[in-house]
Amino acid sequence: MKNDNLLNLEDLENNPSSRVPVCLVLDTSGSMEGDSINELNEGVRLFYDAVRSDETALYAAEISVVTFGGHASCQAGFSTLEHQSEAPQFYAGGGTPMGEAMNMALDMLEKRKGEYKASGVDYYQPWIVLMTDGMPNGSPAELSRSIQRTCDMINDRKLTIFPIGIGEDADMDVLARFSPKRSPLKLQGLNFKEFFAWLSKSVSKVSQSTPGDKVQLDVDGIKGWAEL
Amino acid sequence: MKAALNKTAQSIVPDRNLPVSLVAKPGHVLHMQNGQYVTLGTILGQGGEGSVFKTNTPYVAKIYRPEKTTSHKMAKIQALLDKRIDCPGVCFPKAILYNSRNEFVGYLMGMVEGEKVRSLYMKPLFLKKFPSWKKRDLVELCITILKKIGYLHKNGIILGDINPDNILVKSPKDVYFVDCDSYQVDGYPCPVGTIPFTPPELQKKVHYGSYLRTVGNENFAVAVLLFSLMVTGQMPYNQKDGEGAQANIINMDFSYPLGDVSNKKTPAGPWRFLWSHLPRFMKEAFYNTFSKGGCYSTESTRLNSYDWLKKFNEYLRLLDSGKYGAQDKMSEEVYPTRFKKQKGVVYVKCPQCNEDTDEKYIKERGICMECQRKMRSRRHQKSFEPRKSSGYQGTFGRTTRTVSRATPQLGLLDILNWIF
Numbered sequence: 001m002k003n004d005n006l007l008n009l010e011d012l013e014n015n016p017s018s019r020v021p022v023c024l025v026l027d028t029s030g031s032m033e034g035d036s037i038n039e040l041n042e043g044v045r046l047f048y049d050a051v052r053s054d055e056t057a058l059y060a061a062e063i064s065v066v067t068f069g070g071h072a073s074c075q076a077g078f079s080t081l082e083h084q085s086e087a088p089q090f091y092a093g094g095g096t097p098m099g100e101a102m103n104m105a106l107d108m109l110e111k112r113k114g115e116y117k118a119s120g121v122d123y124y125q126p127w128i129v130l131m132t133d134g135m136p137n138g139s140p141a142e143l144s145r146s147i148q149r150t151c152d153m154i155n156d157r158k159l160t161i162f163p164i165g166i167g168e169d170a171d172m173d174v175l176a177r178f179s180p181k182r183s184p185l186k187l188q189g190l191n192f193k194e195f196f197a198w199l200s201k202s203v204s205k206v207s208q209s210t211p212g213d214k215v216q217l218d219v220d221g222i223k224g225w226a227e228l
Numbered sequence: 229m230k231a232a233l234n235k236t237a238q239s240i241v242p243d244r245n246l247p248v249s250l251v252a253k254p255g256h257v258l259h260m261q262n263g264q265y266v267t268l269g270t271i272l273g274q275g276g277e278g279s280v281f282k283t284n285t286p287y288v289a290k291i292y293r294p295e296k297t298t299s300h301k302m303a304k305i306q307a308l309l310d311k312r313i314d315c316p317g318v319c320f321p322k323a324i325l326y327n328s329r330n331e332f333v334g335y336l337m338g339m340v341e342g343e344k345v346r347s348l349y350m351k352p353l354f355l356k357k358f359p360s361w362k363k364r365d366l367v368e369l370c371i372t373i374l375k376k377i378g379y380l381h382k383n384g385i386i387l388g389d390i391n392p393d394n395i396l397v398k399s400p401k402d403v404y405f406v407d408c409d410s411y412q413v414d415g416y417p418c419p420v421g422t423i424p425f426t427p428p429e430l431q432k433k434v435h436y437g438s439y440l441r442t443v444g445n446e447n448f449a450v451a452v453l454l455f456s457l458m459v460t461g462q463m464p465y466n467q468k469d470g471e472g473a474q475a476n477i478i479n480m481d482f483s484y485p486l487g488d489v490s491n492k493k494t495p496a497g498p499w500r501f502l503w504s505h506l507p508r509f510m511k512e513a514f515y516n517t518f519s520k521g522g523c524y525s526t527e528s529t530r531l532n533s534y535d536w537l538k539k540f541n542e543y544l545r546l547l548d549s550g551k552y553g554a555q556d557k558m559s560e561e562v563y564p565t566r567f568k569k570q571k572g573v574v575y576v577k578c579p580q581c582n583e584d585t586d587e588k589y590i591k592e593r594g595i596c597m598e599c600q601r602k603m604r605s606r607r608h609q610k611s612f613e614p615r616k617s618s619g620y621q622g623t624f625g626r627t628t629r630t631v632s633r634a635t636p637q638l639g640l641l642d643i644l645n646w647i648f
Contacts, residue, residue, distance in 0.1 A: 012497075013498070015351060016349070016462050016466065016495065017350050017461070055350075055353055056350070059350045060350075082352070117469065117470075118468055119496050120467045120468035120483070120495030122463070208393070
């Protein structure tokens with residue numbers, strides 16, 4: 001990890017492209033076992049491939065992944081895909097410590113933003129994608145702390161969150177608490193691939209914009225993965 | 229010129245949408261004012277404003293999304309047509325296009341080729357797209373761009389939204405300017421812009437489309453573009469441990485040194501080397517343009533495209549004659565890996581990185597200044613603690629394209645909320 005950090009710092013020195021930080025915060029608890037985790041793996045792999053194949057996004061998007069299945073775990077730290085090998089592989093198991101995972105993601109984001117600033121690299125407003133098929137059962141204090149932090153950042157325009165529920169048991173109310181400005185969306189069936197294809201296109205669009213641009217996301221594309 | 233400087237666009241009838249009831253598709257037949265027909269072919273590319281189609285003519289057709297056609301766009305295209313000016317590589321409209329219901333849908337323009345300037349900003353992409361380029365090629369590219377901008381300014385046209393996505397590069401002499409329908413022509417403002425290319429005096433204005441830009445305003449954007457090509461990929465106001473880009477522009481806190489004068493905020497990495505290898509007269513020009521109180525730092529004193537052209541011609545002459553390289557061969561490269569050599573200094577190889585370095589430094593420290601710096605930054609990294617959230621919000625808050633100050637972020641769900 002230490003060497004990764006060094007590499008990521010050197011990358012900031014050598015590549016001045018404005019960064020698009022994206023953190024995937026993914027539920028890998030026991031209930032995701034089976035088709036859900038398989039489709040999630042396939043979706044994230046596709047996301048990595050798509051970002052990698054876009055030559056602007058490759059040098060601009062910094063992807064990180066935090067999972068919560070039993071415990072919060074950093075599967076990939078913020079870096080461009082030029083410096084990540086393959087998409088992480090997830091296994092389902094354990095409880096749903098969503099608050100711990102969100103706090104970990106926010107800590108990682110703060111650290112990386114500090115590094116951007118220290119190196120003189122611009123960055124776009126960060127995105128967090130929060131996906132769950134259940135309800136959080138980690139520490140209630142951590143959960144409310146992470147909700148507070150997330151809401152503060154969103155209200156300060158320092159973060160955009162895409163909260164997405166998977167299946168009938170997804171706690172849409174808790175997802176809504178993470179998203180003070182708008183309602184969370186529910187994934188259509190197990191359309192992870194469609195979602196991640198859409199996400200990669202959106203990341204590409206942002207990375208091809210100039211700081212200050214309003215980026216129009218593909219609204220029609222949302223119909224391919226969200227229950228509307 | 230000065231009289232027109234800050235007049236508002238009030239004399240112009242406000243922009244309004246011109247609804248289009250038919251979505252253009254390949255195979256559709258459109259017509260021009262003179263009655264000639266044009267058949268749309270395949271789609272070559274799509275953007276936020278619309279799509280570019282092949283046609284059955286040597287030209288391509290830019291067709292707006294139905295909700296993007298406005299009275300100002302049509303008037304501007306007409307004004308550009310009326311001016312009857314021509315500049316190779318500037319993709320001026322050739323004719324207005326109407327659909328079968330006689331609705332304005334877009335315009336015919338020349339084909340474009342090349343890579344966006346944005347791809348020059350990323351070193352790995354630059355090396356892939358233009359592997360043989362030397363510094364002279366970048367300097368010649370600037371000359372080509374400056375000649376076109378100078379021609380437009382001479383004809384009373386302001387580009388308005390100079391940015392790395394609307395200039396395409398095929399070779400140093402072959403450059404294409406696209407999105408000319410946003411240019412400021414005949415009192416019709418340019419409705420778009422971006423923070424890094426907006427001068428300090430306009431940073432606080434609300435809507436890009438609510439005022440007319442002056443040549444003096446635009447000369448700032450020209451200087452930013454030139455800087456970003458010379459210090460390849462960097463913006464003049466990116467800085468380490470500093471404020472955001474917008475605040476730095478307003479404060480004119482330029483991040484690169486001139487002689488001993490420096491704000492000590494030059495971004496880490498090789499950019500200091502790129503800057504150091506510029507000739508003194510180029511550094512002075514940039515420094516005085518971007519620094520508060522500099523002799524070219526205000527709307528009325530900024531260097532114009534012809535002033536810059538003279539400097540770049542001189543730079544190219546120095547490079548092509550071999551004179552500049554004789555002083556330090558590395559100055560001819562796009563990405564130098566150390567500072568420019570100084571006269572009167574003895575150079576030896578650094579035992580760690582094998583770069584030529586000041587003998588005095590090696591005697592004192594054993595390794596060169598850059599290796600020393602890297603070691604320091606590694607030590608710093610080991611003890612790095614995440615900062616607590618400060619007031620810092622990235623070097624830019626995302627703002628809407630037509631608004632120059634921070635406005636609420638527009639995310640996907642906002643868009644959904646508008647629709648549903």
